[in-house]
Amino acid sequence: MESIKSEKKEKNNETHTHIISVLVLNNPGVLQRIAGLFTRRGYNISSITVGSTESPNLARMTIVVKGNDKILEQVVKQLNKLIEVIKVSDLSVNKCVKRELCLIKIHAPNESSKSQIIQYTNVFRGKIVDLSQESLTVEITGNSDKINAFVDLVRNFGIKEMARTGLTALMRGPKILKSKKS
Numbered sequence: 001m002e003s004i005k006s007e008k009k010e011k012n013n014e015t016h017t018h019i020i021s022v023l024v025l026n027n028p029g030v031l032q033r034i035a036g037l038f039t040r041r042g043y044n045i046s047s048i049t050v051g052s053t054e055s056p057n058l059a060r061m062t063i064v065v066k067g068n069d070k071i072l073e074q075v076v077k078q079l080n081k082l083i084e085v086i087k088v089s090d091l092s093v094n095k096c097v098k099r100e101l102c103l104i105k106i107h108a109p110n111e112s113s114k115s116q117i118i119q120y121t122n123v124f125r126g127k128i129v130d131l132s133q134e135s136l137t138v139e140i141t142g143n144s145d146k147i148n149a150f151v152d153l154v155r156n157f158g159i160k161e162m163a164r165t166g167l168t169a170l171m172r173g174p175k176i177l178k179s180k181k182s
Contacts, residue, residue, distance in 0.1 A: 017046070018072045019096060019169050021177050022061040022079055023086040026052065030084045034061065037078050043071060047166025058086065060177070062168045089177050091169050098169040102147045103129070105137045107158030117154060124150045135160055 024030050031050055038045050046064040053060050065075060072090060079088045091098075108114045114136060121128060121138050124146065130137035140150050147164065171177065 015066055015068055016072075018065050018067065018075075019091040019098065019167065020061075020063045020065065020072075020075065020079070021089045021091050021169060021171075022063060023053070023088075023177050024059050024061060025084040025086065026057050026059040027084060030059070031061070033082060033084065034063075034079065037082070038063075038065075038075070041074065041078065043067065043075060049166045049168045051168070062166075064167050087177055089171070091171060095173075096169045096171050098143060098167050099141050100144055100147055100167050101139070101141050101165040102151070103137060103139055103163045104151065104154065104159060105130075105135050105161040106154050107134065107160055108136045109134050113157055117157060120150065120153055126150065 022034070024034070031048075035045065035048070043065055046066055047062075048064070049062045050059055052058075065071070067075075076088050076090065079085050106117055108117055114131075117136050117138070118128060121136075121140070124140055124142075126138050126140035128136055129139045138150075138154075140147055144167070151159070151162070
């Protein structure tokens with residue numbers, strides 16, 4: 001009996017990556033208030049994306065945090081206390097579609113390197129979005145592992161500049177995150 005309690009306690013203390021989807025009023029200052037909530041509680045945000053939804057008065061935030069289940073529970077409770085927050089959902093890793101966008105400017109001073117980068121880009125189903133005499137800019141979307149693999153592959157050419165959006169996600173299937181008023 002004691003070992004079962006010990007196993008449950010250990011499991012609750014394990015650090016996991018949690019993807020939290022938050023539907024909020026599309027008002028000025030909401031992002032700052034939510035980020036401030038995390039700061040005051042001492043929780044680190046791994047990534048955060050915010051964008052408009054199908055409704056112009058609502059925005060969706062996708063927040064990625066690392067922590068145990070207790071931290072997740074506290075974060076959800078604190079988010080639900082904010083007036084601008086309409087709905088909060090923990091998106092299970094297995095029950096959501098997640099994507100990230102990366103723009104990466106790669107050093108390509110000659111035709112040989114350009115050709116090789118274009119081949120790698122095609123294999124990873126990316127797009128060349130800018131071309132200059134000495135570089136290529138590639139757009140690649142997918143999960144973090146795919147993007148990391150592409151970055152590792154082209155690192156030897158020389159990465160001049162890179163920007164990543166962070167994770168954005170939606171639940172799989174017919175279930176949706178919406179306000180109770182909708």
